[in-house]
Amino acid sequence: MIPFIQTTLDGLMVGSSYGLLALGFALIFGVMRRLNLSYGPSIMIGAYLGTLLYIKFGPPTYVVAIVAVAGSVMAGIYVERLCFAPLGVGAGVASMVSSFAIWMQLEQASLLMLPRHSYPFPSLTGGELWSLGPFVVRPDYLIMLAAMLAMSAALTLLLYRTRFGLGLRAIVENSLAASLSGIDVERTMLKAFALASAIGGVAGFLVLSANQQVTAMLGMWATLKGLIAMMIGGLGSIPGAIVGGLALGVIEAHSQNLFGPQVRDLAAYAVLFVLLVLRPGGILGTTAVRRGMGQRGGDRWTTT
Amino acid sequence: MDDHLIGIVSNIGVISFVALSAYLLLLTGEISFGQQAFFAIGAYTSGIVTAMWQLPFALGLGAGAATGAAAALLVGLPTLRLHGLQFAIATLAFAEAVRILFELFRYQIVRDGELVGPNGIEGFRNIRYIFENDVSATEFMLIIYGLLGATLFGLFLLERSRLGTAFRMIGEDDLLAATQGVAVVPVKLTAACLAGTIAGLGGGLYAHLTTYVEPAIFDVMLGVHSLAYGLIGGLGTAFGPLLGVVIDIGLLESTRWFAGYRMIVFGGLVAVLLIVRPRGLLDEQLVHRIRRAVRRRPRPSPANDTVLGKELS
Amino acid sequence: MEAMLEIADVVTAYGKIEALKGVSLSAAKGRITCLLGPNGAGKTTLMMSIAGALKPRQGSIRLEGSELVGLSPARIVGNGVALVPENRLVFPQMSVRENLLAGAYQRNDSGEVTADIERMYARFPRLKERREQLAGTLSGGEQQMLAVARALMSRPRLLLMDEPSLGLAPIVVKEIFGIIAELNREGVTIFLVEQNAHLALQVAHHFYLMEQGRVTFSGNPGELAEDEVIKRAYLGTRRSAG
Numbered sequence: 001m002i003p004f005i006q007t008t009l010d011g012l013m014v015g016s017s018y019g020l021l022a023l024g025f026a027l028i029f030g031v032m033r034r035l036n037l038s039y040g041p042s043i044m045i046g047a048y049l050g051t052l053l054y055i056k057f058g059p060p061t062y063v064v065a066i067v068a069v070a071g072s073v074m075a076g077i078y079v080e081r082l083c084f085a086p087l088g089v090g091a092g093v094a095s096m097v098s099s100f101a102i103w104m105q106l107e108q109a110s111l112l113m114l115p116r117h118s119y120p121f122p123s124l125t126g127g128e129l130w131s132l133g134p135f136v137v138r139p140d141y142l143i144m145l146a147a148m149l150a151m152s153a154a155l156t157l158l159l160y161r162t163r164f165g166l167g168l169r170a171i172v173e174n175s176l177a178a179s180l181s182g183i184d185v186e187r188t189m190l191k192a193f194a195l196a197s198a199i200g201g202v203a204g205f206l207v208l209s210a211n212q213q214v215t216a217m218l219g220m221w222a223t224l225k226g227l228i229a230m231m232i233g234g235l236g237s238i239p240g241a242i243v244g245g246l247a248l249g250v251i252e253a254h255s256q257n258l259f260g261p262q263v264r265d266l267a268a269y270a271v272l273f274v275l276l277v278l279r280p281g282g283i284l285g286t287t288a289v290r291r292g293m294g295q296r297g298g299d300r301w302t303t304t
Numbered sequence: 305m306d307d308h309l310i311g312i313v314s315n316i317g318v319i320s321f322v323a324l325s326a327y328l329l330l331l332t333g334e335i336s337f338g339q340q341a342f343f344a345i346g347a348y349t350s351g352i353v354t355a356m357w358q359l360p361f362a363l364g365l366g367a368g369a370a371t372g373a374a375a376a377l378l379v380g381l382p383t384l385r386l387h388g389l390q391f392a393i394a395t396l397a398f399a400e401a402v403r404i405l406f407e408l409f410r411y412q413i414v415r416d417g418e419l420v421g422p423n424g425i426e427g428f429r430n431i432r433y434i435f436e437n438d439v440s441a442t443e444f445m446l447i448i449y450g451l452l453g454a455t456l457f458g459l460f461l462l463e464r465s466r467l468g469t470a471f472r473m474i475g476e477d478d479l480l481a482a483t484q485g486v487a488v489v490p491v492k493l494t495a496a497c498l499a500g501t502i503a504g505l506g507g508g509l510y511a512h513l514t515t516y517v518e519p520a521i522f523d524v525m526l527g528v529h530s531l532a533y534g535l536i537g538g539l540g541t542a543f544g545p546l547l548g549v550v551i552d553i554g555l556l557e558s559t560r561w562f563a564g565y566r567m568i569v570f571g572g573l574v575a576v577l578l579i580v581r582p583r584g585l586l587d588e589q590l591v592h593r594i595r596r597a598v599r600r601r602p603r604p605s606p607a608n609d610t611v612l613g614k615e616l617s
Numbered sequence: 618m619e620a621m622l623e624i625a626d627v628v629t630a631y632g633k634i635e636a637l638k639g640v641s642l643s644a645a646k647g648r649i650t651c652l653l654g655p656n657g658a659g660k661t662t663l664m665m666s667i668a669g670a671l672k673p674r675q676g677s678i679r680l681e682g683s684e685l686v687g688l689s690p691a692r693i694v695g696n697g698v699a700l701v702p703e704n705r706l707v708f709p710q711m712s713v714r715e716n717l718l719a720g721a722y723q724r725n726d727s728g729e730v731t732a733d734i735e736r737m738y739a740r741f742p743r744l745k746e747r748r749e750q751l752a753g754t755l756s757g758g759e760q761q762m763l764a765v766a767r768a769l770m771s772r773p774r775l776l777l778m779d780e781p782s783l784g785l786a787p788i789v790v791k792e793i794f795g796i797i798a799e800l801n802r803e804g805v806t807i808f809l810v811e812q813n814a815h816l817a818l819q820v821a822h823h824f825y826l827m828e829q830g831r832v833t834f835s836g837n838p839g840e841l842a843e844d845e846v847i848k849r850a851y852l853g854t855r856r857s858a859g
Contacts, residue, residue: 035389037528086579092388093335094582097535098575100528105571112564163722170708170719177706180668182694182723182771224524231393266404273397277382280390 002134007257008250013141015249016148017210020203021226022233022241023151024196030236031172031192034092038079038099040223041106042197043204046072048110050205051119051214061122061209068208069201075106076197080190107219118215121208140210147206148245151199152238159238168192200226228272234282243283310441314513316553317448321506322526323533323545324455325499330534331468332495333475335388337527338379338395341402342372342500344522346507348406348422351517354433356413356421361433365451365508372504373497380496384489399527406519427518431511448509455502459542462498471495536574538586547585620681621646621775621806622667627676627686629659629666636662638830639676644775644808644823646681649801651809651821653851659830660810661703664779667808668700669693680775695723697774701781703810705764709753713744716752716763720770730770737766740796758789765796769805776800778809782816794820814851818842 021043028036050068053059083098125139159165167188170178179185204222208214225248230236233244248268255267275282305313325339346368353364383394412421422428434444462468470491473481482488511517533548552570556562562569581587622644629637636659644650654660665671667678669690678685685693699720708716717737721730738745741762747755752763761781768776778797782790790813798820801807811817817824824841826834834844841847 029389035392082575083578087582091582093330094535094578096335097528097532098578100532101571101574101578103571104567105575108565108567108571163718166715166718167722169711169715170722173708173710174706176670177702177708178719179670179690180694180700180702180706181719181767182691182699183719184689184691186689220524227393228397231390235389262404262407266401266408269397269401269404273394273401276386276390276394276397280386 003257006135007253009135009137011250011253012246013138013145013249014253015229015246016141016145017203017207017245018225018229018248019148019242019245020144020151020206021200021222022229022245023148023155023238024199024203025226025230026233026236026238026241027155027192027196027199029230031168031189032084033236034084035096035227036079036084036099036193036196037096037223038075038083038102038106039196039200039226040221041103041110041219042075042079043072043200043222044110044219045075045106046070046201047121047204047208047214047218048113051121051208052113054122055114055119061124064122065202065205068205069198072201072204073194073197076193076200077190078102079106080193084193085186085190103219103223107216110219111216118213121212121214123212124206124209127210127212138210140206144206144210147202148242151202152242155199155238164188164191228268230282232272232275232282234284237282237284240282240284247283305442307441310445312554314441314445314448316549317445317452318506318510318513319530319533319553320452320546320549321455321509322503322530323537323549324459324542325503325506326527326530327534327539327542327545328459328471328495328499328502330531330539331471331475332492333478334384334492335392335531336395336499337392337524337531338397338399338402339499339503339530340522340524340526341379341395341399342376342503343507343510343526344402344406344517344519345375346372346504347511347517347522348409348428348507349504350508351428351431351511352411352421354512355428355431356411356415358415361437361512364433364512365505368508368511369501369505372507373501375504376496376500377493380493380500384492384496396524396527399522400524403519403522406522425519427516427520428511429516431515431517434512435515444513448513451505451509455505456542456546463542467491467494532574535584536577538581538584538590540583540586540588540591544584544586618645618648620644622808623677623679624663624667625677625679627663627666627678628674629662629671630674635674636830637666637673640827640830640832641676642825642832642835644806646806647801647804648822649797649807649809649820650823650825651811651817652825652827653811653814653817653847654827655812655850657829658827660827661779663827664700664702664777664810667693667777668698691723694771694773697772698777699768699771699773699775700777701761701764701768701779703779703783705757705760707752707755707760707763707767710751712749713752713755713763714748716767717744717770720767723771733770733772737769741766758785758792761785761789761793762796765793769800773805775806775808778807780810780812782811782813790816814841814847 025039028039046068049071050064053067054064079099079102083102084095087095087098124143128139129136130139159169167178167183170181170183171185171188175185200222204218229245229248230241231244232247233242234240251271252264252268256264322339322343325342326336329336349371350364350368353359353367354361379398383391386394406422407425409422410424412419412423418430420430470481470486473484473486474488474491478488533552534545536551537546537548538544556566556570620643624643625641627637627640628635640663652660652663662671666673667685669685669688673686676686680696680698683696685696685698688696708719711719714734717734721733724730738748743759744763744766747759752760755763781793785793794816797807797809809817809821818838818841821838823837825832826847834847836844
């Protein structure tokens with residue numbers, strides 16, 4: 001029983017990083033009904049800038065964190081300006097492919113900065129372990145869990161208690177009516193994008209400091225994990241992102257424990273596939289989406 | 305032609321099959337991140353048929369195409385009622401699961417004192433049929449382009465048929481198509497199967513071209529690339545995806561221009577291109593105009609164009 | 618009569634198709650101006666062009682002398698123009714109160730906004746009853762009232778209304794037109810698109826008729842009622858919906 005609980009705990013810990021990533025993804029998808037494949041690579045740009053600074057000058061860790069988040073926001077704004085803002089409503093596929101093209105760009109830019117496969121990254125806690133009775137937890141991951149809960153609470157407050165949130169929700173419901181009400185749709189979307197990238201930047205920084213290293217796989221990893229967690233939890237919903245992230249973490253931890261690392265990924269994809277077929281709206285389903293960030297009737301983000 | 309050039313041209317031909325496969329689904333309005341899975345299944349199957357069972361090449365290709373179609377049917381049944389992002393992610397999950405299954409897949413026999421067959425993450429080496437049977441690189445390139453030409457011809461016939469019209473109708477608006485009497489699910493399933501067949505056939509050619517496949521080749525990157533090809537080249541005609549492949553592999557990957565900055569240049573170009581032409585270089589309007597110019601006299605719009613009339617207004 | 622809105626030679630096109638082929642008209646300050654015309658005449662296109670949701674290809678749209686063409690919809694709202702769009706377009710998953718707040722998005726006087734919401738509740742008691750209900754659950758008439766109230770929340774100098782009677786029961790239409798007259802008595806300039814000429818005759822001070830992207834008639838209610846063509850098409854055999 002104790003190993004089982006320990007594995008579950010481990011899963012929840014790792015899952016909190018997925019949840020954080022999914023939060024940013026859900027914000028973008030919830031508002032734009034578009035998929036930003038460059039989400040992970042934007043985080044990678046921030047992380048690589050932070051790493052570059054860390055290797056060259058060894059600044060305090062908080063400076064690295066600030067640079068990582070700022071870099072991610074800058075890259076996010078670049079992506080929004082190039083791939084989302086100029087393409088009209090209904091150009092969902094073009095936006096997605098365009099964000100993929102920029103993925104290639106951001107990844108190569110990162111590798112030009114730091115060409116090796118992996119580099120050290122500063123840790124927040126020195127990577128120590130804490131014992132809680134029979135269980136072991138890593139404070140790094142507790143920080144991540146706390147960050148995830150704090151950010152989702154802050155995001156919920158932002159959406160439901162501020163003018164910016166009101167505008168954002170109005171745009172999600174009907175962007176024409178929103179603009180006729182005096183809401184600056186383009187600016188609000190850009191702000192939402194920057195915010196999502198900032199959340200991604202924080203997620204990236206926390207994950208890397210827990211791992212104490214950064215690898216060239218970061219971009220793809222962050223996009224895929226964030227996307228899968230969001231899909232498992234429920235499209236574009238904040239509670240869904242958290243539930244999805246934690247569920248993905250637990251599924252991975254148990255299947256890795258039972259069958260090894262290859263089956264870990266297989267299990268995650270299999271669960272995702274079966275879930276999509278049986279319950280396309282994700283665990284928290286459509287109602288959660290509607291309550292969370294609104295969803296337009298027909299999900300026609302696809303072609304045309 | 306020197307060997308290097310033949311290699312590049314053959315590669316373009318083979319990758320065009322996955323691009324066409326993704327394009328076919330795009331016509332019905334669905335985005336698949338997973339066509340590389342059928343490409344992989346076709347590659348492994350045809351490799352097993354020729355290199356391990358030592359059956360003729362044509363049989364290998366046929367088996368690759370058939371397993372591609374069968375797999376597409378199997379995945380299509382549960383997933384085709386999904387839409388948009390859900391469908392896209394379901395195909396992604398399937399394709400990644402397939403890739404990992406190939407990482408776990410071991411099936412080897414001894415042939416001429418050597419172990420042959422898929423060996424998990426190491427991949428499947430020595431699919432040497434074309435060398436053992438003295439097919440030259442040029443001949444193999446001609447085989448690839450013969451089959452690609454036949455596939456394209458088939459797609460052209462398809463696009464002029466009622467089925468092709470039904471594809472585009474569903475792509476525009478499946479509810480509207482249903483009210484016009486199009487049986488949406490069977491038509492989509494047909495599209496998925498055809499797409500699987502094309503990818504499977506391409507996979508068989510790929511395995512024999514490179515003589516070696518490994519699971520890592522068939523990752524999400526290949527899937528998203530094949531989707532991007534259609535969008536870069538254009539969604540108006542089956543030549544669109546081909547143009548996309550030629551631009552990417554032919555111009556950028558093969559020439560050593562911009563070495564080290566290739567992705568920065570290519571990524572930027574594609575992003576700017578999509579701002580100017582969100583449905584690719586050869587989009588429906590351009591294709592329509594070319595067709596009219598070729599016919600030299602104005603004609604009432606064929607069925608296809610009324611379906612797409614929304615785009616013009 | 619001083620003009621609130623002056624539209625000169627406006628051309629708005631969708632691709633190659635010109636929906637407005639050089640429209641000129643004006644709306645007098647403190648009055649109700651009504652635009653009549655068949656479906657497809659370009660009435661909604663004109664409204665969207667004034668509100669900035671569509672960009673005219675040429676021509677000018679002036680609000681008390683200042684040019685609106687080229688401004689974003691948000692800036693136009695800031696300048697004092699609010700549109701009650703065709704089919705209402707309320708935010709269905711937001712509460713009635715949040716819909717009203719969205720209408721006041723540009724205002725920075727939160728105390729006054731709260732007071733204005735109370736004023737809307739006083740004017741539309743049914744919205745008060747349903748203040749925390751999601752707008753999507755309201756009846757068509759209630760949604761229309763919400764759309765009007767939302768537009769008023771920006772404290773517009775000019776209120777544009779695109780077919781406020783569309784799809785509503787006759788009794789509700791009557792109520793809406795009562796409110797239009799009331800708002801106008803309080804000093805709001807109104808530019809109204811309507812297909813129901815009988816109803817419009819009861820409230821409007823000036824009429825325009827638009828057909829195929831052009832203004833083909835301009836006159837006061839008396840002139841409208843005497844015009845033979847209009848009589849046949851808009852007043853004659855057609856029964857009043859009100």
